[in-house]
Amino acid sequence: MIGRIEGTVSAKRVGFIILSAGGVGYKVAATREVLAALKMGEKFALWTHLAVREDSLDLYGFRTEDELHFFELLLMVPGVGPKSALAILDLAPVETLRSAIAQSNTQYLTKVSGVGRKTAEKIVLELREKVGTSVAGEALQGDEDALEAMRSLGYTLHEARDALRKVPHDVTEGSERLRAALKILGVK
Secondary structure (H helix, E strand, O other), rough: OOOEEEEEEEEEEOOEEEEOOEEEEEEOOHHHHHHHOOOOEEEEEEEEEEEOOOEEEEEEEEEOOHHHHHHHHHHHOOOOOOOHHHHHHHHOOOOHHHHHHHHHOOOOOOOOOOOOOHHHHHHHHOOOOHOOOHHHHOOOOOOOHHHHHHOOOOOOOHHHHHHHOOOOOOOHHHHHHHHHHHHHOOOO
């Protein structure tokens, strides 16, 4: 129904924003990374998914169409609702999540609050064939550990993701990707 929305950020709260478009303020749930990137009064566009339930209409927003597509793939898994899918996307970049699923790394997925071992196994079972492994996905296999290492060094998830995205895809080994990301952040 609502596939994309463009408007002005009129309020930021924990877990959602109010995006004003055409005289209407839309409450849009988003990942922490998206929320951190938005500034009050700024014009912004989001790809959206409208979750229709008996008692509510909830709008979920994403920076890219790829993030939206991955969110919708997660919703196809029995037992994964919109809030859990959004929490999974909060864990890591889509490429890293694809890599974890392709490698059957259920332990990585269980780091999300509310996603237990059985749900993680369902996600891997249902999506392994659908996500496949691209060259980028293979290059980012070490990002899971690098992301965790950077978080333990005190970097925010947003800072760590941004740095890892800037690392060339030909750098594939996990510790090399970590070193390159830390150099990008100015650590010698």
